[in-house]
Amino acid sequence: MWHANSEGGHWLVHFRRDLRDWESLMLEDLLTKIGDCTFSENEDSWVWIWSRKGRFTVKSMYKHLIDEKFTRIGNRVVFPSGLVWGMELPMNIKLFFWSLFLGKTLTRQNLVNRGLEISTCCPLCNLLPESVEHLFLHFPLVLELWFDLLRSKQHLLIKLYEADFVRTWFSQWPTTSGNGLLVRVWSYLPYAVAWITLKSRNNKVFNEGVPQLRRWRCHGIGAAIGLAGTASVSGTWC
Known part of the structure; x- marks a missing residue:
């Protein structure tokens, strides 16, 4: 008043x-x-x-x-919107990557930060706190999967080891040449690996599933093909 x-x-x-x-x-x-506003007799607008x-x-x-x-x-960090909204992905997957690049995915570390009284220990390795970066970048099985997929591209593995944030790793993902399907599958590969990592993590937490590198590799490649538009994203690969 x-x-x-x-x-x-x-x-x-x-x-x-x-x-x-x-x-x-x-x-x-x-x-x-409000104090800096000037008033007039004109109609409000x-x-x-x-x-x-x-x-x-x-x-x-x-x-x-x-x-x-x-x-x-004093830090201008621009959200890489093109890596989310510029990709041809189902909306639920876009929303997942939106939260992932913001570091808000509900890992145990983030749940504790929100006030839940649970262990922060990673349910997959039982060694380190389950942060976003640990689960999607530095978890041993994820690193093994990337090593298998990028065996001939050692320079990319170095970038993966050096990445401090998931969005950094995705921002550094290079383009490739070849036929249309190959180019699309390659561009969606990091998305597929992250998506399969999330599903495998949830399967372990809620269904006591056992993560296996061979299945992760097969599902990751299958998911990349699915995300590229040649198969259903919700389908089963391998």
């Missing part, structure tokens, strides 16, 4: 609970922006200040959030 006085006035805002520190900062910022035409667009909002994050922490 606006409280007028001889000096002009100020806003009086009441909440049901005390604000947290970060909420107080947001309120101060909001009141500052909406204006989006972060686009030239004054109209809201997802693109302008995304750019504003990126710029705001850069101003706050």
Whole structure:
């Protein structure tokens, strides 16, 4: 509510609970922006200040959030949207990779970070905490699978060992030449391996399945062909 006085006035805002520190900062910022507004007798209208035409667009909002994050922490990390939304994948798989590249996939480490009281130990190796990077990049069976698939491309294996984030590994995945099917299967190979890794992990957790490298290799190649559009993604390979 606006409280007028001889000096002009100020806003009086009441909440049901005390604000947290970060909420107080947001309120101060909001009141500052409201205080800078000028009023007129014209009819009210909406204006989006972060686009030239004054109209809201997802693109302008995304750019504003990126710029705001850069101003706050000084690190402009752009989400590789083309690696998710630019791929011809079923929507449920796109949503999985969206969360994966953000590091939000529900591994045990992330579940603990959300407040669940469970062990963080990886259910597949029982050695290290199950983080996103461990499960999809550095888990021993995943490394063996990549070694088998990339045996003739040692330079890619080096990039895999050096990758700190899943999105980094996918961003460095090179293109290849050849017939159309070969090119498509190659481009979808990392997606297939990650997808099969997730399914094998869940099979172990919920069905007490035993992961086997031979089946992972066969399923991974089959999934790559399926994702490339020559077979059903939900089908069974091998």
